[in-house]
Amino acid sequence: MTTDTKLSTLGEFGLIDRIAAHVAGGEGVITGIGDDAAVTVLTPGMQLLTSTDMLLEDVHFRTTWHDPLALGRKSLGVSISDVAAMGAIPRWALLSLAIPAGFPLEFLDRFTEGFLAMAGEHGVTLIGGDTCSSKNGLVISVTIMAEQFPHLILRRSGARAGDEIWVSGTLGDAALVLSLLEDGAVCDEPSLLSRLLDPSPRTRVGHALAESGLVSAMIDVSDGLLADFGHIAQQSGVGGVLYLERLPISADFRRRASRFPSFPHHLILSGGEDYELAFTAAAENHEKIESIVKNSGIQATAVGIVTSFSGVEVVMEDGSRYIPRKPGFTHSI
Amino acid sequence: MTTDTKLSTLGEFGLIDRIAAHVAGGEGVITGIGDDAAVTVLTPGMQLLTSTDMLLEDVHFRTTWHDPLALGRKSLGVSISDVAAMGAIPRWALLSLAIPAGFPLEFLDRFTEGFLAMAGEHGVTLIGGDTCSSKNGLVISVTIMAEQFPHLILRRSGARAGDEIWVSGTLGDAALVLSLLEDGAVCDEPSLLSRLLDPSPRTRVGHALAESGLVSAMIDVSDGLLADFGHIAQQSGVGGVLYLERLPISADFRRRASRFPSFPHHLILSGGEDYELAFTAAAENHEKIESIVKNSGIQATAVGIVTSFSGVEVVMEDGSRYIPRKPGFTHSI
Incomplete structure (x- = not known):
């Protein structure tokens, strides 16, 4: 042909x-x-x-x-x-x-x-x-x-106050690549590029977490962690605190971040298309969750705590708190 | 609002x-x-x-x-x-x-x-x-x-030589309306307009025919009877003869057809979007099929016979035969 x-x-x-x-x-x-x-x-x-x-x-x-x-x-x-x-x-x-x-x-x-x-x-x-x-x-x-x-079956609605908030893989890579491509910048690291252009759905770890019976709520991070954990919080009738310094970022992201005037936190929190999993689980099962995720061949990080009061807030590296007004992301170039 | x-x-x-x-x-x-x-x-x-x-x-x-x-x-x-x-x-x-x-x-x-x-x-x-x-x-x-x-479950693949070919409702109305609208002509008959703009899926009669156990193959007529019966024929390893004079047309269609230079057979045979059902059933069950369809509140008409030789041909009103080269329809305005 x-x-x-x-x-x-x-x-x-x-x-x-x-x-x-x-x-x-x-x-x-x-x-x-x-x-x-x-x-x-x-x-x-x-x-x-x-x-x-x-x-x-x-x-x-x-x-x-x-x-x-x-x-x-x-x-x-x-x-x-x-x-x-x-x-x-x-x-x-x-x-x-x-x-x-x-x-x-x-x-x-x-x-x-x-x-x-x-x-x-x-x-x-x-x-x-x-x-x-x-x-x-x-x-x-x-x-x-x-x-x-x-x-x-894991839904968005089962999170309980006191649960840990977990996220698989790293955040912000896809949004970073999108930002680079939109600016006309060269992005030739295949591992970074593939985060936007060829993301890997977390089928295996999602299935393993479901079978463990330890997860209270789960969502895929397609609109940014803030927005997507926000869905869990809203549908579970809870809130959450996310610790910025714990959010997992890749070595590629850290290196590329230096070209931004200030560290691009917004890409990690509200960039879209991570296609990672965000989930909640009782803190007492921290080690079990770590082990299940590791056996599935990827990493996961505990990044915050589910709270009984509504709303999602972010604890910044200096201890100050950021309460977003509108955490959403729209899939538009 | x-x-x-x-x-x-x-x-x-x-x-x-x-x-x-x-x-x-x-x-x-x-x-x-x-x-x-x-x-x-x-x-x-x-x-x-x-x-x-x-x-x-x-x-x-x-x-x-x-x-x-x-x-x-x-x-x-x-x-x-x-x-x-x-x-x-x-x-x-x-x-x-x-x-x-x-x-x-x-x-x-x-x-x-x-x-x-x-x-x-x-x-x-x-x-x-x-x-x-x-x-x-x-x-x-x-x-x-x-x-x-x-x-x-009724598939396209069960038609047998000798079966009658049936079609529900009338054919060509939607294609006629499309032709009128594309020409900028006025079309103010609600019953005709709705055949293009608001077709009625034949759920009830489809279900009744399935439950009867009398139907050997069925398809919906979305690309014109010639093309869609062609799918039944191909997937059943048979052919068919359709009799033009038996094809069911509405009174609206007949009246509007007079504005065409010649009777618009192509709209009946190969116009799209009829959303009627075409199906095949043993000839001995003709009356039973008629009764089932009638109980579902619509009409159906036996329009041809399944043949053992492949290909679909149309017997015209004067007895001549038309063998289409390419019966398809493309859903494009």
Whole structure:
């Protein structure tokens, strides 16, 4: 195939066939791509978990930055992150693409390759979707389906005063890279770049934490820790104190931070797209949590304490306290 | 609320809260809108059916034609049609919206009202979704989930030579209205307009046909009967003959057809968006099928015969035969 092969020469059904050719059967799949609806069967006793995300060109990604392979990976990865945050086992995905006229087929092939690679790494089977034409940029919509036994599902609503607040991995890397790319700066550290362009959903640790029975609430950090822990606090009817000096940052982040006029705390607290897990657990289980996380091959850090009074505040390095007015993050370039 | 209320003053979370406020619990819903993923439970013994559709402004709809209420209804209706065509019981939906800056909130409120009205009419609960900003027009993505016992699920692949080919309702109305609107012609017959702008998914008759055990294959007619029966033929390893004079057309269609230089057969055969059901059943059960369909409050017509040789051909009114080269339809305005 040459790079100038266009979707228009293939048509909608041709593209679907082209994608379907790379998809094998999967766990619980009765009927995959090719009928009016996909048919799947859940593991007996498990409940269904579903989440969906939409990604738009020039809003969530730019084709000039995003290698199509990484974009395919990320398109599924961000949805897997949602069900990982419930402690669930991802199973099936639907992929919809709205494609501009003349869009290179090779991009779509690489995108599909990345999407299916991410799927394979997390035990997910692509079972259906939709394709149509777009007049303005590529639009990607992904639905993920997962399953879990009812008593193992972790929600945002179970945090209790006195619990420790944990976060996996490091924070702020993706927001830092976005900031660098938006400024036109060079960012050639692959490990840092991949935090924005090809994040790793925390399926394994999420599942292990669910099975431990030790976690009271969990969420994925997609809008920044302040906003996302804020959701836990609100839905649990509690508050929280986060200690700035404990927030985990990468060596890459620390080195790159020097180019900012002041240390970019806002990227750690309110930058988006970390796709780490934030969760709460009784302080007495600190060592057990550490051990579970370590066995899953990543790190996690206790960064604060759940409080009985509402609101989230940040204790700064000098002991002063910062109470944010509006912790949200909007996924817009 | 006034018409100049803008989404930007409300924010992403505000919009989600606004939609969620109108959603009550539903059958099988454990956790709806508001966590990382929705949690639902299937009826024991049933399998899960899922389908997704994306609708783009100026590709699938125009806000100048589409009343937001009807657009909300249709956005869910086209997905419900997919699971109705499998004989399944629709249960849950996810709704993603990418919204241009300055988009009127009143439009979104009316859209949501229509979406939830369609949901209520078909026993569907909105359990989650995604909202984000769009730089170019409204983008809507809907995922529908349904359930059914394995032995009652109807696929495209079961048609047998000798079966009759049936179609529900009438064909070509939506394509006729689209043709009129595109030409700038006046179309003020509500019953005709609604065939394009507010189609009715055939949930009830689809379910009744599945329960009868008499139907060998079924599909929804979204790309025109020729293309969609073509899918049944291909996936069943058979062919078919369709009799043009038997194809059901509405009185509105017949009257409006007079403005065309020749009778617009192409709209009946290959126009899109009928959202009727096409299905096959043994000829000996003709009367039983008629009775089941009648009890569901609509009509269905036997329009052809499944053949053992591959390919689909149309017998014209003068007895000549038309063998289409490419029966497809692309959902583009």
